Amino acid sequence: MNLFDSETRFEIFFEKRTVPVEKMEVGKNVLYVARFYDQAPLVVTRARDANGVGFWTSIPEGRQKLAEAIGELITNHIRESL
Secondary structure, three states: OOOOOOOOEEEEEEOOEEEEEEEEEEOOEEEEEEOOOOOOOEEEEEEEOOOOOEEEEEEOOOOHHHHHHHHHHHHHHHHHHO
């Protein structure tokens, strides 16, 4: 299963609100942009740590906790779409 085979635009539900998400491909990287109504957009992508374990991270760094929460919702959406 490839987590990145999904539609380009979709919505997730986060903290009692609908958040539009857009998938973007930049070179070999897949990015997701979550657009909030009360804060700056969040760009997330999947990365791997030194042990090869995948995790969600924000670009630029600094919003890791939010990236992990939104990333998990994106993962769930993609899995449900398969």
